[in-house]
Amino acid sequence: MKDLYENFGSGPPPLIWNRTGFPVIPENEPNLGIMYHLASRIEKYMCRRRPEDDLKYKNAVCDISSQLNKKSRIQGGKIISKFEKQKIANALPAFIRKRKTTRNFTGIQVSQEKLAMMLGMATAPRDKDPNIADFQEKRVVGSSGGLYPIDIYLLLWNVEKIPHGVYFFDVNEFGIRFISKSNVLKKMEVNQFSISDEELKKASGAIVLVFVNERIEWKYGNFSYTFGCLEAGHIMHALSLGASYTEIGLCPIGGFCHSEINKVIGLKENEEFSLYMCIFGS
Numbered sequence: 001m002k003d004l005y006e007n008f009g010s011g012p013p014p015l016i017w018n019r020t021g022f023p024v025i026p027e028n029e030p031n032l033g034i035m036y037h038l039a040s041r042i043e044k045y046m047c048r049r050r051p052e053d054d055l056k057y058k059n060a061v062c063d064i065s066s067q068l069n070k071k072s073r074i075q076g077g078k079i080i081s082k083f084e085k086q087k088i089a090n091a092l093p094a095f096i097r098k099r100k101t102t103r104n105f106t107g108i109q110v111s112q113e114k115l116a117m118m119l120g121m122a123t124a125p126r127d128k129d130p131n132i133a134d135f136q137e138k139r140v141v142g143s144s145g146g147l148y149p150i151d152i153y154l155l156l157w158n159v160e161k162i163p164h165g166v167y168f169f170d171v172n173e174f175g176i177r178f179i180s181k182s183n184v185l186k187k188m189e190v191n192q193f194s195i196s197d198e199e200l201k202k203a204s205g206a207i208v209l210v211f212v213n214e215r216i217e218w219k220y221g222n223f224s225y226t227f228g229c230l231e232a233g234h235i236m237h238a239l240s241l242g243a244s245y246t247e248i249g250l251c252p253i254g255g256f257c258h259s260e261i262n263k264v265i266g267l268k269e270n271e272e273f274s275l276y277m278c279i280f281g282s
């Protein structure tokens with residue numbers, strides 16, 4: 001099995017689809033979800049920036065307006081009902097209207113209270129419904145089958161009274177568990193490319209969303225990875241709203257060196273994967 005993962009560098013294996021539209025998994029193949037992840041993650045060699053890549057990116061950015069102008073496939077149908085866009089926007093709570101990506105920070109430490117509130121927006125227990133007999137505590141953000149396959153890790157360097165290091169957010173205990181002391185700021189400088197070193201120093205930390213395959217694989221099989229990605233999106237959006245609510249800044253980051261960050265956290269290889277992260281700060 002290990003060899004299969006290691007040799008799996010040249011692209012995903014061919015899939016055979018059965019008549020119901022589900023992929024047929026050859027016997028002794030590893031979980032396809034894991035394979036997709038290995039094929040799509042950003043590897044270390046991609047993390048080294050080359051001038052020609054920068055040029056490509058610059059051109060892509062210049063071209064962005066033409067990309068946005070690409071018409072939706074549905075053009076002909078008559079609009080049968082039109083809503084008042086700005087009126088609807090104005091009716092939303094201000095923190096929702098104000099959500100945005102922040103890549104500049106002040107250097108002021110984020111308080112533990114604000115960190116807790118931001119995390120709570122994604123993980124706090126939801127109100128109990130007296131008409132529903134839940135066998136477990138449910139959260140404000142949903143999860144496929146209520147199995148919660150995403151774990152939350154924190155890499156902190158500028159949070160009130162918390163030493164630099166790697167931490168785990170224990171949702172049940174609603175507390176931060178120490179994992180290791182580490183120069184996490186340095187690790188961020190080399191493993192993500194969205195925030196400059198100067199701004200990163202002024203930020204407070206990173207939140208890494210980690211998919212734990214075995215938690216849902218028994219139920220969703222080869223769809224488990226897709227569900228993990230969907231859930232990470234839900235959680236990140238909630239964190240982003242939490243940041244807006246507590247008036248701190250947050251930048252979601254999909255492009256980072258997954259394998260390096262996995263090592264920084266100390267994840268179990270081929271079982272736990274970082275999918276998505278953000279940098280936050282005042």
Ligand SMILES: Cc1cc2nc3c(=O)[nH]c(=O)nc-3n(C[C@H](O)[C@H](O)[C@H](O)COP(=O)(O)O)c2cc1C
Pocket residue numbers: 099100101102194195251252253254255256
């Ligand atoms: C899935 C996803 C991945 C993203 N990855 C990055 C990233 O790697 N680097 C970055 O600077 N911003 C990233 N962003 C932030 C987007 O650039 C940002 O959301 C977009 O420009 C819209 O701006 P807004 O969030 O202020 O509305 C990501 C956003 C999403 C939803």
